[in-house]
Amino acid sequence: MKFVKHYLSYIVIGALAVIISAVGAAGGIPGTFSALLEQSVIAIILAVSLNMVVGFLGELSLGHAGFMCIGAYVGGKLAVLLSSSLGGTNIVTVILALIVGGLCAGICGFIVGLPALRLRGDYLAIVTLAFGEIVKNIFENSEFFGGQTGLKTPEFTTQRSTRFVLFLIGAVIVLLTLFVIQNIIRSKHGRAITAIRDNEIAARATGINVTKYKLMGFIVSAVFAGLAGVLYSYSQQSLQAKTFDYNYSIEILVIVVLGGMTVNGSIVSAVLITALNNILQTNLGGSFAVAKDLIYAVVLILLVIYRNAPALKSFREKYNLANLWKRLVKPKHDPSRVGDDSVRWDVVPTKISMDEVLSTDVVIDTTGDNSADIGERGGNK
Amino acid sequence: MAKLIDSVKTFVNTKILKKVHKRESIDSKYVLETRNLGISFGGLKAAQNVNLKIEKNEIYGLIGPNGAGKTTVFNLLTGVYQPTEGAFYLNGEDLTGLPQDKINHKGIARTFQNIRLFNNMTVVRNVMVGLTNQPEYHCSLFESIFRLPRHFKVEKEMRKRAKELLRIFDLEDERNNLACNLPYGKQRKLEIARALATNPKLLLLDEPAAGMNPNETEDLVNTIKKIRDEFDMTVLLIEHDMKFVSGLCDRITVLNFGTVLTEGDTKTALSNPDVIKAYIGG
Numbered sequence: 112m113k114f115v116k117h118y119l120s121y122i123v124i125g126a127l128a129v130i131i132s133a134v135g136a137a138g139g140i141p142g143t144f145s146a147l148l149e150q151s152v153i154a155i156i157l158a159v160s161l162n163m164v165v166g167f168l169g170e171l172s173l174g175h176a177g178f179m180c181i182g183a184y185v186g187g188k189l190a191v192l193l194s195s196s197l198g199g200t201n202i203v204t205v206i207l208a209l210i211v212g213g214l215c216a217g218i219c220g221f222i223v224g225l226p227a228l229r230l231r232g233d234y235l236a237i238v239t240l241a242f243g244e245i246v247k248n249i250f251e252n253s254e255f256f257g258g259q260t261g262l263k264t265p266e267f268t269t270q271r272s273t274r275f276v277l278f279l280i281g282a283v284i285v286l287l288t289l290f291v292i293q294n295i296i297r298s299k300h301g302r303a304i305t306a307i308r309d310n311e312i313a314a315r316a317t318g319i320n321v322t323k324y325k326l327m328g329f330i331v332s333a334v335f336a337g338l339a340g341v342l343y344s345y346s347q348q349s350l351q352a353k354t355f356d357y358n359y360s361i362e363i364l365v366i367v368v369l370g371g372m373t374v375n376g377s378i379v380s381a382v383l384i385t386a387l388n389n390i391l392q393t394n395l396g397g398s399f400a401v402a403k404d405l406i407y408a409v410v411l412i413l414l415v416i417y418r419n420a421p422a423l424k425s426f427r428e429k430y431n432l433a434n435l436w437k438r439l440v441k442p443k444h445d446p447s448r449v450g451d452d453s454v455r456w457d458v459v460p461t462k463i464s465m466d467e468v469l470s471t472d473v474v475i476d477t478t479g480d481n482s483a484d485i486g487e488r489g490g491n492k
Numbered sequence: 493m494a495k496l497i498d499s500v501k502t503f504v505n506t507k508i509l510k511k512v513h514k515r516e517s518i519d520s521k522y523v524l525e526t527r528n529l530g531i532s533f534g535g536l537k538a539a540q541n542v543n544l545k546i547e548k549n550e551i552y553g554l555i556g557p558n559g560a561g562k563t564t565v566f567n568l569l570t571g572v573y574q575p576t577e578g579a580f581y582l583n584g585e586d587l588t589g590l591p592q593d594k595i596n597h598k599g600i601a602r603t604f605q606n607i608r609l610f611n612n613m614t615v616v617r618n619v620m621v622g623l624t625n626q627p628e629y630h631c632s633l634f635e636s637i638f639r640l641p642r643h644f645k646v647e648k649e650m651r652k653r654a655k656e657l658l659r660i661f662d663l664e665d666e667r668n669n670l671a672c673n674l675p676y677g678k679q680r681k682l683e684i685a686r687a688l689a690t691n692p693k694l695l696l697l698d699e700p701a702a703g704m705n706p707n708e709t710e711d712l713v714n715t716i717k718k719i720r721d722e723f724d725m726t727v728l729l730i731e732h733d734m735k736f737v738s739g740l741c742d743r744i745t746v747l748n749f750g751t752v753l754t755e756g757d758t759k760t761a762l763s764n765p766d767v768i769k770a771y772i773g774g
Contacts, residue, residue: 290637291637294636294637294638294639295633295636295637298631298636298637298643298647299620299623299624299629299631299636299646299647299650300633300636301636302613302617302620302621302624303621303624305610305612305613306610306613306621308612309609309610309611309612309613310608310609310610310611312572312604312608313604313608313609313610314610314621315592315593315596316570316572316592316596316601316602316604316608316687317596317601317621317622317624317686317687317689317690318593318596318597318601318622318624318625318690319593319621319624319625320593320625321593327633
């Protein structure tokens, strides 16, 4: 059971990737749907990697699209150079582009991470925001990378039946992202990172090298954002630097926050948000196109209200997924059933728990006068 | 011109040379020895000329009225503040000017006056964070990511060791609860357990008995004595509860306005008229 719980995301994504690839190989995936699949895969990688910084390191980073931009442009340019010299796109050039794009983004993560370590909270958010804008402007104005007209990237494939291969590569990278990030989090290094989030002063005093672990978090997050960028450059025909503005960073942050800043939540919300965006974009044509952003925003507001409004608390508890599972497994309410852990501090509403009250051990002395004893203890409390 | 050179010299002396304080080891039979340790924030001398000499296996008290600079001394000894004058030595090794985590590696661990736990982590993980830097639990990032055998071995050993530490503090049954859901007294104990996990030579306790009821305080006295005997530990503690101090400490130093008022064995120092005057006034 523990195994399934730990590796649920790998199993689900792996199974979906295999099924979709099989259908795709048979030529059963329409072009619009395969675009949605690619977008979802990219969004998952971005969300899971940003979650490393926001959810586990506890720092607010608004420059995630900047790292993605670096990956996209460096990987895309390399792909152009390689495909012109080698003639055509094959799996080797894709892997090379992924490695180089990821590495460049990682190096930039290191460079941004160094000064950012001295900053906290809002200040770090401003620095990363500025970083994203700087990167965007550099690529927009660099002739080497296509300048204002954008960088034409090599077509991954023109045949409909092999279009799913890009999705398959994306799915493999999603699994790699999950593997690396989950394994870091579920190790002593991850505990150190979470400790810094919970209490930095205590973490320092406990001998945690805060600089090292913060940098580690930043670099890992940046590398995977770079990989997502390279995938993006393959999925698009040409790259426009203005795609990677701060709106894009905020959209990734929205995904992470809606996902409850957990890995599995980020995956689910990345798929949902991407699908919502995609459906609105394809279905609203003509004069309704302006309504897209409006509907998107309203849905987001409603989701956030549903997740957090105190008035809806009982509704949420009654109809959430975890309880649905419980209702299906043990449908009947059995009053004689007692939870296996008898002491659960998390359900005690105040910090003064019963244990503390009981541990004052009032001595029941039948021979002497015990009222004085109780009185004294009461006075001291 | 001369004025300019002077200002450059003072800038170099105060801003740069302070950082590259030359560390020299000394021969010392004391676990902790401080020599004229002091810090000033601008014109305010928060602590000055603090000379502590703490012997091995001693429980040493640091007391004084509010604002006397007790916690400042702790912050100096753990690297939160860099001393502007003086130096301190752990077993003769100069630790002045090292960053906080390095000082912790060298063997000074502390607890905080207002409890600072990793609230969103379970009790056992709080202690395991303390074990992170022990050389016997070394495991590189690469080994952790690719789940090599050492990762599993180290994790298992860390958990075992953390459970052992929790058993000493009667926290073993709560090991899977979140730290923030523990009652106050147990949170204090957990903080001490986490500090002990870093395998220190000197343990600094900042008001360990604050906010505890008499039963818990008595329990704590026994626990601290047990730690000293079992771990061969030296303890330096700040406390306001005089009953607690006189029952536990071998020797004390009394601070007032950042300077040492008196020092010596607990009974004599507490009955010193200057100390009574500092506390009660007059």
